[in-house]
Amino acid sequence: MKYRLRKSCFLGVVLFAFSLRLVRGEDAVGREIEPWQPGMLDIHQISSGRGNAGLYIFPDGTSMLVDAGELPRKTPRQTPDRPDGTRPAGEWVARYLLHALGHDPHPSLDYALITHFHDDHMGGISGSQHKSRTGDYQLTGMTWVGDNFQIKTMLDRGWPDYAYPKPIADAATRNYRGFVRWQSANNGMKAERFLPGRNDQIVLKKYPAKYPNFEVRNVGANGEIWTGVGRETRQHFPGLSGVPPADWPTENMCSIAFRVSYGKFDYFCGGDLPGLPPEGFPVWHDVETPVAQAVGPVEAAILNHHGYLDSQNEFFVGTLRPRVWIISTWDSGHPTARVWQRLRSERVYAGPRDVFATDLHPATRNVVMGIEKLTSDHGHIVLRVAPGGGEYRVVIVDDTSESHRVTKSFGPFGSR
Ligand SMILES: [Zn+2]
Numbered sequence: 001m002k003y004r005l006r007k008s009c010f011l012g013v014v015l016f017a018f019s020l021r022l023v024r025g026e027d028a029v030g031r032e033i034e035p036w037q038p039g040m041l042d043i044h045q046i047s048s049g050r051g052n053a054g055l056y057i058f059p060d061g062t063s064m065l066v067d068a069g070e071l072p073r074k075t076p077r078q079t080p081d082r083p084d085g086t087r088p089a090g091e092w093v094a095r096y097l098l099h100a101l102g103h104d105p106h107p108s109l110d111y112a113l114i115t116h117f118h119d120d121h122m123g124g125i126s127g128s129q130h131k132s133r134t135g136d137y138q139l140t141g142m143t144w145v146g147d148n149f150q151i152k153t154m155l156d157r158g159w160p161d162y163a164y165p166k167p168i169a170d171a172a173t174r175n176y177r178g179f180v181r182w183q184s185a186n187n188g189m190k191a192e193r194f195l196p197g198r199n200d201q202i203v204l205k206k207y208p209a210k211y212p213n214f215e216v217r218n219v220g221a222n223g224e225i226w227t228g229v230g231r232e233t234r235q236h237f238p239g240l241s242g243v244p245p246a247d248w249p250t251e252n253m254c255s256i257a258f259r260v261s262y263g264k265f266d267y268f269c270g271g272d273l274p275g276l277p278p279e280g281f282p283v284w285h286d287v288e289t290p291v292a293q294a295v296g297p298v299e300a301a302i303l304n305h306h307g308y309l310d311s312q313n314e315f316f317v318g319t320l321r322p323r324v325w326i327i328s329t330w331d332s333g334h335p336t337a338r339v340w341q342r343l344r345s346e347r348v349y350a351g352p353r354d355v356f357a358t359d360l361h362p363a364t365r366n367v368v369m370g371i372e373k374l375t376s377d378h379g380h381i382v383l384r385v386a387p388g389g390g391e392y393r394v395v396i397v398d399d400t401s402e403s404h405r406v407t408k409s410f411g412p413f414g415s416r
Pocket of ligand 1: 118272305306
């Protein structure tokens with residue numbers, strides 16, 4: 001009798017747990033990822049093998065694409081194209097968006113943002129790109145996405161003059177500017193310069209009143225960095241007149257950084273910001289330190305500069321101290337050994353952490369000791385924050401095909 005009772009209790013618990021799982025639409029390994037639902041915050045780090053691309057779906061359905069990179073050439077340092085080399089990265093990203101925004105009968109992007117003007121973040125030019133059928137620009141990375149998707153507001157660090165610290169006139173940026181001009185004149189796109197310190201430039205476009213505890217805080221761009229107080233900013237770089245041109249801020253140093261908050265949940269993204277200046281360079285080439293002072297602890301963060309050797313300084317890692325790190329990887333230097341050590345070190349900060357990479361290069365496996373402790377080393381990474389922001393999961397999705405099949409699932413993790 002006792003045994004029977006226990007058995008039926010057990011069965012009841014199993015059934016209850018199973019029904020909960022169905023009700024909550026949780027992602028099961030082997031099945032297609034569940035669609036986004038109102039109230040959820042989804043952050044997709046898309047694996048393409050050609051650059052960075054992150055899709056954000058805010059709790060009211062507002063969408064934002066952060067970067068759509070397309071390195072125009074392949075070298076042995078790079079991982080294979082994902083899913084494969086039959087389409088350019090911009091097209092693969094656009095197809096991914098179509099699926100991820102499938103809940104919307106007329107999918108579009110409320111915002112697109114380019115963290116900085118490098119090929120692996122906006123799309124490069126090699127001469128073999130297709131031309132747009134409508135506008136006078138070539139299709140690569142962000143311009144491919146924008147040719148196929150309506151982008152309502154385009155944000156970057158340079159609009160309208162693209163002149164800091166000096167005129168940005170390389171072929172890829174000229175092409176992107178041609179795209180911005182054409183889309184603004186003919187397709188109703190609004191272009192804006194990203195404004196550090198503000199929390200009202202990137203906002204919920206559909207039902208803002210429903211989610212008062214959601215915020216996107218613009219942290220920095222072009223060396224102008226939020227202080228952490230109100231909307232105050234200060235310029236971290238010195239005036240250029242007193243600086244020899246060889247020491248001027250680099251494109252990476254000018255990267256856009258922002259924080260997404262939902263209740264207790266915080267997420268940081270800072271493009272390719274450096275935190276460890278090369279030997280002989282001025283200390284203000286460290287941009288991570290003032291950014292970390294403003295941002296403080298977060299639940300999750302994407303590594304600056306793909307974990308390359310000039311990034312993730314000790315202060316930055318110890319101040320943000322996330323539970324979940326995401327690395328956008330496609331190069332054998334992503335991440336480098338010392339960066340990996342700092343991420344893992346319990347002397348830098350205490351407590352457990354998991355690190356997820358979009359695609360680890362085989363050479364990195366041999367060079368970086370302990371890299372096998374990555375929680376996941378390939379696949380699209382989907383950070384799924386539950387309604388209210390109290391907990392979140394990490395779901396890994398197959399990047400070798402367009403199956404959208406869940407390969408691994410982690411969490412829930414509680415927001416602090
Ligand atoms: Zn980059």
